[in-house]
Amino acid sequence: MSHHRVVLLGPQRLQPTLNKAVAALKVTGPLAVITAGWEERESEDQEMRDHLGAHTVNLRVYQRVEDVMEQDRELAIAIRERQDRLRVQHELYRMRLQHAMAAARELLHRETVDGYSEMLEAEREAAIEAVRTLDGFHLMKVVDVHHEFEDRMRPLQRDSVVRHRREMARILHESGALCIAGGHVVALLHRMRLFDVLDLVDSIPIFAWSAGAMALGSQVVLFHDSPPHGLGNAELFEEGLNAYSGVLPLPHAKKRLHLHDRQRVSLFARRFAPAQVVALDPLTKMEWDGKRWNGDRGTLRLTERGVLAQAGVA
Amino acid sequence: MKGLAHEIERSARMGPGAVAALIEGKQFPVVEGRTVTFVFRGDVDEVRLRHWIHGLPQAQPFHNVQASDLWFLAIDVPEGSRMEYKLEIVRRGEHRLVQDPLNPNVALDPYGANSVVYAAGYAVPDWSLTDTEARPGEIRDHEIDSSAFGGKRRIQVYLPARFRPTRRYPLLIVHDGEDYVRYASLKTILDNLIHRLEIPSMIVALIQSQDRMREYADDARHAKFLVEDLVPQLERAYPLVGKPSARGLAGASFGAVAALAAAWRYQGFFGNLLLQSGSFAFTDIGAHDRGAVFDPVVRFVNAFRRQPGHPSEHMFISCGVYESLIYYNRSLVPFLQRSGLDVKYIEANDGHNWENWRDRLREGLSWLYPGPLWMVYE
Numbered sequence: 001m002s003h004h005r006v007v008l009l010g011p012q013r014l015q016p017t018l019n020k021a022v023a024a025l026k027v028t029g030p031l032a033v034i035t036a037g038w039e040e041r042e043s044e045d046q047e048m049r050d051h052l053g054a055h056t057v058n059l060r061v062y063q064r065v066e067d068v069m070e071q072d073r074e075l076a077i078a079i080r081e082r083q084d085r086l087r088v089q090h091e092l093y094r095m096r097l098q099h100a101m102a103a104a105r106e107l108l109h110r111e112t113v114d115g116y117s118e119m120l121e122a123e124r125e126a127a128i129e130a131v132r133t134l135d136g137f138h139l140m141k142v143v144d145v146h147h148e149f150e151d152r153m154r155p156l157q158r159d160s161v162v163r164h165r166r167e168m169a170r171i172l173h174e175s176g177a178l179c180i181a182g183g184h185v186v187a188l189l190h191r192m193r194l195f196d197v198l199d200l201v202d203s204i205p206i207f208a209w210s211a212g213a214m215a216l217g218s219q220v221v222l223f224h225d226s227p228p229h230g231l232g233n234a235e236l237f238e239e240g241l242n243a244y245s246g247v248l249p250l251p252h253a254k255k256r257l258h259l260h261d262r263q264r265v266s267l268f269a270r271r272f273a274p275a276q277v278v279a280l281d282p283l284t285k286m287e288w289d290g291k292r293w294n295g296d297r298g299t300l301r302l303t304e305r306g307v308l309a310q311a312g313v314a
Numbered sequence: 315m316k317g318l319a320h321e322i323e324r325s326a327r328m329g330p331g332a333v334a335a336l337i338e339g340k341q342f343p344v345v346e347g348r349t350v351t352f353v354f355r356g357d358v359d360e361v362r363l364r365h366w367i368h369g370l371p372q373a374q375p376f377h378n379v380q381a382s383d384l385w386f387l388a389i390d391v392p393e394g395s396r397m398e399y400k401l402e403i404v405r406r407g408e409h410r411l412v413q414d415p416l417n418p419n420v421a422l423d424p425y426g427a428n429s430v431v432y433a434a435g436y437a438v439p440d441w442s443l444t445d446t447e448a449r450p451g452e453i454r455d456h457e458i459d460s461s462a463f464g465g466k467r468r469i470q471v472y473l474p475a476r477f478r479p480t481r482r483y484p485l486l487i488v489h490d491g492e493d494y495v496r497y498a499s500l501k502t503i504l505d506n507l508i509h510r511l512e513i514p515s516m517i518v519a520l521i522q523s524q525d526r527m528r529e530y531a532d533d534a535r536h537a538k539f540l541v542e543d544l545v546p547q548l549e550r551a552y553p554l555v556g557k558p559s560a561r562g563l564a565g566a567s568f569g570a571v572a573a574l575a576a577a578w579r580y581q582g583f584f585g586n587l588l589l590q591s592g593s594f595a596f597t598d599i600g601a602h603d604r605g606a607v608f609d610p611v612v613r614f615v616n617a618f619r620r621q622p623g624h625p626s627e628h629m630f631i632s633c634g635v636y637e638s639l640i641y642y643n644r645s646l647v648p649f650l651q652r653s654g655l656d657v658k659y660i661e662a663n664d665g666h667n668w669e670n671w672r673d674r675l676r677e678g679l680s681w682l683y684p685g686p687l688w689m690v691y692e
Binding site: 011013014037040041182183184185186187210211214222223224227228229235251252 | 686
């Protein structure tokens with residue numbers, strides 16, 4: 001488990017709570033900010049600065065990666081090749097996932113088979129385990145792709161990366177906390193990973209919400225129960241930045257998931273156990289204090305019984 | 315006879331008071347499962363239900379209750395249907411088409427408004443209604459110099475919320491675009507689907523023709539206008555991706571013909587077609603019976619069927635099963651698929667009208683232009 005003190009918050013656009021969360025930890029000093037998930041709108045952080053009412057410094061992670069790609073063509077080509085391999089790997093995973101999920105869903109929906117209901121649960125368990133095995137296999141393959149890239153390109157030793165890391169380390173060293181906004185989770189994850197930003201963070205607390213919360217975990221899971229096309233199978237995308245473990249945050253869960261569908265909720269919880277699968281909706285908060293997780297009252301987790309329950313200690 | 319119609323007959327036998335009590339406070343027509351009961355009150359000689367459902371008699375007479383001013387009609391309407399209609403009132407030899415005075419639900423179109431009945435299982439899609447959380451885009455007026463038609467053409471351009479000139483956007487050109495905004499809630503839908511991440515932030519050109527029955531009927535000038543006037547000028551004025559895969563045409567009825575015909579004339583230029591209730595009339599033998607205005611359409615579709623080529627990478631086609639055009643649209647789909655095109659086709663229990671086209675926009679737009687739904691968590 002990481003030594004970072006991490007606070008995960010619900011979406012901030014309409015009901016911001018970041019300033020209260022920061023105040024609760026008595027943060028002093030300027031706040032470093034990462035808005036790389038906003039991509040080309042990265043610098044448009046005035047609303048957040050107004051809300052925080054404190055001195056903030058945007059680390060400009062998105063723009064720094066653009067600069068690296070411009071300065072280091074060899075690295076840029078290698079990054080694009082890695083993206084292509086990851087995309088293919090994900091397509092292969094998705095092909096297998098739809099069948100594995102269909103089997104698990106069908107078994108969860110069945111109440112009995114010719115009257116033998118007691119035989120069903122073992123099959124359900126095996127079907128969910130098959131999905132977990134597939135997730136694990138996919139994660140391993142994706143990690144291999146990243147390791148191959150890192151071994152071959154040594155990104156942290158390249159001049160342009162070193163220069164930007166040095167600048168960010170200086171900002172972070174003078175900061176009282178790091179705030180990571182949501183947005184495009186893959187853009188955020190990959191750009192933070194290129195600089196290994198978390199390695200530059202000393203002992204200051206990290207506040208993250210939406211995609212920011214997702215990217216910091218041990219696994220990044222993409223999800224939506226009712227997309228306009230497709231079956232809405234949650235997909236394990238890849239390993240996260242491992243700032244914390246034990247919690248899988250689901251931003252906008254009320255909007256994106258059928259939280260009243262017991263079978264879907266149960267499947268989600270069982271598939272990703274033992275992590276607490278947490279509905280990270282507006283006004284919710286989960287805090288890792290270095291020893292354990294604490295959920296604010298009203299912050300809910302998906303349970304294996306298919307219902308929601310207070311998220312909390314783990 | 316069943317349900318409300320049966321109750322009306324029974325109450326009629328009990329007297330005018332019983333009838334008044336039965337229908338008071340109710341909104342009509344009344345939907346009971348698949349049975350829809352229409353009611354009209356008035357001193358008239360005849361009342362007929364006039365609708366545009368292909369395959370059914372276009373005028374269905376109401377029954378008069380015991381020589382009173384009360385008229386009713388119960389018909390079978392499949393679940394999930396939307397049906398637009400008017401009432402034909404006959405009084406002293408004079409026929410008038412009117413909206414149903416007991417039904418507050420109306421559907422607007424360029425010719426006015428029709429009454430509309432929502433059958434069991436139908437609901438106006440929530441994504442077509444104003445969402446206060448969705449950031450609104452903006453519609454700007456724009457003029458295009460047209461070498462194809464000569465002179466200038468006025469169009470409108472939808473820019474998404476948080477539009478940034480530094481970013482590149484996909485383009486969709488919508489025939490009868492102002493009508494789509496007015497009668498099919500297009501702007502609201504774009505705002506909502508972009509907000510929901512179901513489509514990307516995109517630029518939409520709304521074009522409108524003053525002579526659409528001619529210009530949209532495979533008119534070479536129109537195709538030239540799109541490809542040689544409109545798109546180049548838009549690409550100079552706005553930050554567009556500028557590739558076929560990020561360019562599309564949309565249209566309904568004759569607008570769908572215009573879209574397909576232009577893409578066929580300039581193959582490889584448009585990657586996406588959204589074709590709603592296309593007037594794709596063709597003949598396998600002999601002449602068509604749809605009037606002279608369809609002559610160029612039939613010539614085009616016949617030629618297209620002989621040599622379809624590859625007008626676009628992706629085609630989304632929708633049609634209402636209550637339209638006479640369903641035959642042509644259904645016929646087109648297997649033919650297109652055999653030609654190797656990526657086609658998604660859907661049918662709806664609806665007619666040839668703007669709300670049918672509105673209700674299919676989410677599926678069509680998000681299929682042709684998939685948004686970052688799985689990747690973005692703000």
